[in-house]
Amino acid sequence: MNRIAQLRGPEPAKRHNARTIAALTGNPGCSRRSVLDAAGVDKVALAARVGFPGSFGQSRFALARGNAFEAMLKADDCELLRSVLDVGVVGYQDLGADDDATLTARHARTRELLTSATSALVDHPLLTLSVAGQTVFLEPDLIAFQSEGRLRVVEIKSFAIVDGQADAAKVAGAAVQAAVYVLALRRLLGDDRVSHEVILVCPSNFSLTPEAVVVDVRKQLSTLKRQLSRLSSVTELIDSLPPAVSFDVALSPAALVESLASVSARYVPECLSTCEMSVFCRHEAAGTTASLGRSVRESLGGVETVAQALELATGTATPTPDQAEAAALLRTAARLREEALS
Amino acid sequence: MTLVALARAQAFAAGRAQPIATVRHLHLHDHPFVLIPLAMAGEANAPLAAMFGDSPAKPRLLVVAQPRNRDERFAFADALSAELVPYLMSFADQTEAVAVDRGRDVRHRYVDAPQVWVPNPGGIDFLRLFGRSTRFRRVDGDYPVPPTVPLLGQWLTFLAGAAEVPGSSLLLNAVQALGLHWATGQSGAEDNHLGSLLAWIEAGAQAAREAENGPVAGPATDPEFDNRVLAPLIADGDPALATVLHELLLPTWQQMWRILDRLRTLPPGDRVAARWDSDRDSYSSFVEHLAEGGPPQPRRDGAVAAAARLQRLENAAARYAVQRAFDDPLVMAEYRLAGVAFGGVVTLAAPDRVDDTGKRPVLRPRIMVATAETIRVEAGATLTSPARPAQKAKVVSITATPAGHDVLLELSGGMGRKLVAEPGTVPAVGEKLLLTTLSEGYRPGAALPDPAETPWTHGGPPALSSDG
Numbered sequence: 001m002n003r004i005a006q007l008r009g010p011e012p013a014k015r016h017n018a019r020t021i022a023a024l025t026g027n028p029g030c031s032r033r034s035v036l037d038a039a040g041v042d043k044v045a046l047a048a049r050v051g052f053p054g055s056f057g058q059s060r061f062a063l064a065r066g067n068a069f070e071a072m073l074k075a076d077d078c079e080l081l082r083s084v085l086d087v088g089v090v091g092y093q094d095l096g097a098d099d100d101a102t103l104t105a106r107h108a109r110t111r112e113l114l115t116s117a118t119s120a121l122v123d124h125p126l127l128t129l130s131v132a133g134q135t136v137f138l139e140p141d142l143i144a145f146q147s148e149g150r151l152r153v154v155e156i157k158s159f160a161i162v163d164g165q166a167d168a169a170k171v172a173g174a175a176v177q178a179a180v181y182v183l184a185l186r187r188l189l190g191d192d193r194v195s196h197e198v199i200l201v202c203p204s205n206f207s208l209t210p211e212a213v214v215v216d217v218r219k220q221l222s223t224l225k226r227q228l229s230r231l232s233s234v235t236e237l238i239d240s241l242p243p244a245v246s247f248d249v250a251l252s253p254a255a256l257v258e259s260l261a262s263v264s265a266r267y268v269p270e271c272l273s274t275c276e277m278s279v280f281c282r283h284e285a286a287g288t289t290a291s292l293g294r295s296v297r298e299s300l301g302g303v304e305t306v307a308q309a310l311e312l313a314t315g316t317a318t319p320t321p322d323q324a325e326a327a328a329l330l331r332t333a334a335r336l337r338e339e340a341l342s
Numbered sequence: 343m344t345l346v347a348l349a350r351a352q353a354f355a356a357g358r359a360q361p362i363a364t365v366r367h368l369h370l371h372d373h374p375f376v377l378i379p380l381a382m383a384g385e386a387n388a389p390l391a392a393m394f395g396d397s398p399a400k401p402r403l404l405v406v407a408q409p410r411n412r413d414e415r416f417a418f419a420d421a422l423s424a425e426l427v428p429y430l431m432s433f434a435d436q437t438e439a440v441a442v443d444r445g446r447d448v449r450h451r452y453v454d455a456p457q458v459w460v461p462n463p464g465g466i467d468f469l470r471l472f473g474r475s476t477r478f479r480r481v482d483g484d485y486p487v488p489p490t491v492p493l494l495g496q497w498l499t500f501l502a503g504a505a506e507v508p509g510s511s512l513l514l515n516a517v518q519a520l521g522l523h524w525a526t527g528q529s530g531a532e533d534n535h536l537g538s539l540l541a542w543i544e545a546g547a548q549a550a551r552e553a554e555n556g557p558v559a560g561p562a563t564d565p566e567f568d569n570r571v572l573a574p575l576i577a578d579g580d581p582a583l584a585t586v587l588h589e590l591l592l593p594t595w596q597q598m599w600r601i602l603d604r605l606r607t608l609p610p611g612d613r614v615a616a617r618w619d620s621d622r623d624s625y626s627s628f629v630e631h632l633a634e635g636g637p638p639q640p641r642r643d644g645a646v647a648a649a650a651r652l653q654r655l656e657n658a659a660a661r662y663a664v665q666r667a668f669d670d671p672l673v674m675a676e677y678r679l680a681g682v683a684f685g686g687v688v689t690l691a692a693p694d695r696v697d698d699t700g701k702r703p704v705l706r707p708r709i710m711v712a713t714a715e716t717i718r719v720e721a722g723a724t725l726t727s728p729a730r731p732a733q734k735a736k737v738v739s740i741t742a743t744p745a746g747h748d749v750l751l752e753l754s755g756g757m758g759r760k761l762v763a764e765p766g767t768v769p770a771v772g773e774k775l776l777l778t779t780l781s782e783g784y785r786p787g788a789a790l791p792d793p794a795e796t797p798w799t800h801g802g803p804p805a806l807s808s809d810g
């Protein structure tokens with residue numbers, strides 16, 4: 001067993017999907033997250049085991065609506081989907097349910113269908129991507145539309161587009177996920193066969209009537225590629241970890257906390273919405289200026305801890321030469337603040 | 343924003359929120375209306391419930407038992423409209439005359455206007471979308487709704503539009519209102535949780551962490567709550583739903599009123615009343631628009647209307663920022679730190695100096711101000727002092743001194759009409775003075791064509807849209 005698998009313990013590796021891979025772009029500077037993700041550790045279980053469970057559940061109402069919208073689009077041989085995509089009469093191939101036993105066969109079938117260049121809507125294509133030196137299967141949740149030898153990713157999302165506008169955060173999230181698919185398809189078929197323009201199909205206004213919009217994901221693609229290549233160097237980091245380090249959730253919380261401490265983190269408030277370890281990391285990072293937010297940290301002159309910033313502000317600590325400017329600013333700020341409050 | 347960042351650091355160290363304002367920067371109504379909307383997860387803006395009212399002791403609760411049912415949704419809108427619109431209209435009685443066009447004409451505006459409070463920015467977004475989904479509804483045709491529904495839609499759209507204008511107090515949210523006056527020892531992202539933010543102010547860091555697991559302030563519900571509690575209740579059509587939602591919303595309801603009380607303890611800034619005047623202006627014209635049977639606001643502004651609106655918002659933002667600084671020394675301190683404002687002491691004064699080099703003599707007193715603060719001001723610049731906003735101070739010269747700088751200023755305006763300054767209008771020797779390049783002056787934007795004279799290719803004249 002290699003070191004990566006050892007880190008995780010006997011649990012099966014967490015399966016990746018576009019969402020988990022998209023999440024890798026969230027806090028690219030964090031080694032802890034890279035290591036945990038590369039090893040396929042179940043972060044939800046790990047966080048709960050060390051006493052800092054997060055809430056990353058999804059409302060079943062949201063799931064139900066998403067499923068209903070998708071089912072509606074795909075009913076009657078994708079009649080509605082075809083009309084909103086305006087693709088005319090093309091074949092529809094569904095590569096089927098998500099089943100671990102048939103992964104390899106489905107991947108072969110995917111390759112066969114997509115390389116054939118016949119116009120078609122290919123549902124649930126099974127793709128692979130190399131993550132941290134390991135080939136992972138992507139749980140498929142997209143449709144590839146093939147026309148004139150070129151592929152486009154079609155993603156069905158259940159958030160609404162109202163008067164041509166949708167929730168910016170949701171669109172951004174969908175774009176990163178679509179970029180994961182584009183990348184996986186390009187790795188399979190070559191860059192020029194797959195368009196960087198993806199199609200999002202969403203409910204329009206307050207109805208379930210679908211609306212298709214084109215999104216350019218070039219920017220997301222390059223972020224993703226950069227992060228994946230960073231992740232491939234994570235194997236070196238993992239190899240250098242002391243042998244006792246393990247994230248096997250069967251271990252005691254104390255042992256796990258010790259293991260976590262041996263891989264450096266880079267907590268920022270954004271972690272709270274993007275990473276399952278965030279409550280643990282927030283606790284660990286208490287007292288850092290970074291945990292107050294990037295702009296606060298910058299306004300405090302980039303000083304590492306709150307205590308340090310306050311000492312510089314009150315003049316109780318002597319600044320290092322490269323802190324001199326920040327310290328002067330903080331001292332003035334403290335004086336002005338005190339004056340205005342008195 | 344170094345001072346606010348410093349306040350956050352101090353709040354963290356103290357375990358308590360710290361003030362970042364010495365006055366209240368918003369108008370606080372004697373008779374506000376609190377509204378806490380709750381949305382159904384996954385749906386495009388389907389209301390699940392709302393707790394609302396204008397009396398802390400009497401929260402009203404509306405529940406949609408089957409949020410996906412269209413008829414129930416509009417019954418909710420109808421019922422909310424029946425409660426909210428009478429409140430909104432209750433200020434449309436007494437008017438006052440306001441001089442316009444340099445006193446050559448008058449117009450009338452209502453002496454008061456409504457004020458609606460929601461917990462957070464998400465609540466405002468919810469109301470905006472709910473306004474969008476109801477204002478085009480037709481009272482005839484295939485799917486008729488009661489006339490109260492599109493009326494509610496127009497009102498919500500008006501309020502949500504006002505909430506985009508910096509400094510407006512017609513529709514406010516508690517998270518931003520608190521964040522304007524206190525800094526916590528956590529990040530802005532965490533401050534979005536109303537319970538946690540308020541706990542930093544009322545009880546401290548520990549209570550704030552615990553509050554994170556408390557009830558949400560909407561409009562989104564907690565997924566756990568959806569799955570464990572809500573789903574079975576809705577599936578079974580259980581009448582207990584109303585009780586459960588009442589209990590869920592009640593803590594937020596009580597927090598909202600506590601927040602209003604707390605904000606009331608701050609004295610209002612001097613310029614708050616003038617901003618409320620503009621709110622009364624826009625309220626008055628909207629009431630007039632409705633009275634004339636005006637159409638619902640368009641789905642999207644045309645190009646010219648959008649540009650004009652953007653310009654109005656930018657002007658309002660700039661004016662609001664300056665007004666807050668003029669009203670509040672703690673806000674001004676941020677500008678002092680940046681060097682665009684500085685404090686000093688008057689060391690010389692020639693209050694009766696008259697400049698007679700022009701066609702007729704004019705009163706132009708000069709004063710010398712000594713400052714030890716950083717100044718980013720050059721000769722020729724025009725400065726203002728918040729204590730004498732009508733007076734302009736032109737920088738004649740700046741001389742470095744061992745202690746900082748001597749700034750020589752020539753004053754004009756705000757001293758009466760005679761060639762001798764009215765008493766007290768010229769700063770006297772020994773007076774402490776704050777001077778800044780910030781100015782309250784109105785900055786007119788680029789002229790845009792009237793919407794009615796705009797070709798349709800650029801979005802005008804506005805067409806009446808009917809909903810799809």
Ligand code: SF4
Nearest residue numbers: 030267271275278281
């Ligand atoms: S929560 Fe922790 S592990 Fe996750 S990205 Fe942030 S710092 Fe890294």
